[in-house]
């Protein structure tokens with residue numbers, strides 16, 4: 576698996592500080608299970624966060640801690656950077672381990688709900704404190720999702736298959752970590768369905784009149 580699209584640095588920081596809604600935390604931990612590079616960044620952010628918390632008085636912050644973290648983050652992803660440590664395989668079957676408590680360990684066993692031609696959805700129940708939405712989408716080969724913007728953040732992790740949009744091609748393991756300013760129109764590759772795990776912060780805004788009519792049908 577070659578992962579080209581990773582978590583935003585700000586998301587890694589929020590994850591490390593325990594500041595993510597359950598829906599987004601589920602997507603982030605699922606990506607981390609698939610991505611050694613982001614696991615390394617998250618471990619680093621957690622370590623530096625721990626140092627910052629321990630240093631109650633600013634004067635006692637270990638000298639150079641922040642600069643050290645930034646230079647290490649800068650190393651990540653460079654061709655000459657040391658390879659990430661080998662880590663235990665964390666994907667069992669085709670469902671990342673952190674997602675298994677929500678949906679079980681096989682995508683074949685998911686109960687899908689038909690919501691539009693070529694589009695099926697599976698809503699995932701979250702705890703009462705969560706304000707986000709979490710669901711799986713299963714989109715047929717060659718299908719386009721109506722162009723849309725977001726009322727808030729949207730995070731999409733590809734679990735199988737691939738799609739392409741204005742930002743590039745997203746295949747298994749890739750994550751689209753989008754803020755409310757991004758508008759895009761994903762189109763699934765012609766040879767296989769694409770299954771994605773999606774977290775949203777607020778209802779997605781579709782642009783066209785037909786799309787807006789479809790929005791209640793999509794329920795997203």
Ligand SMILES: [Zn+2]
Pocket residue numbers: 578580581582606610612613614
């Ligand atoms: Zn990553």
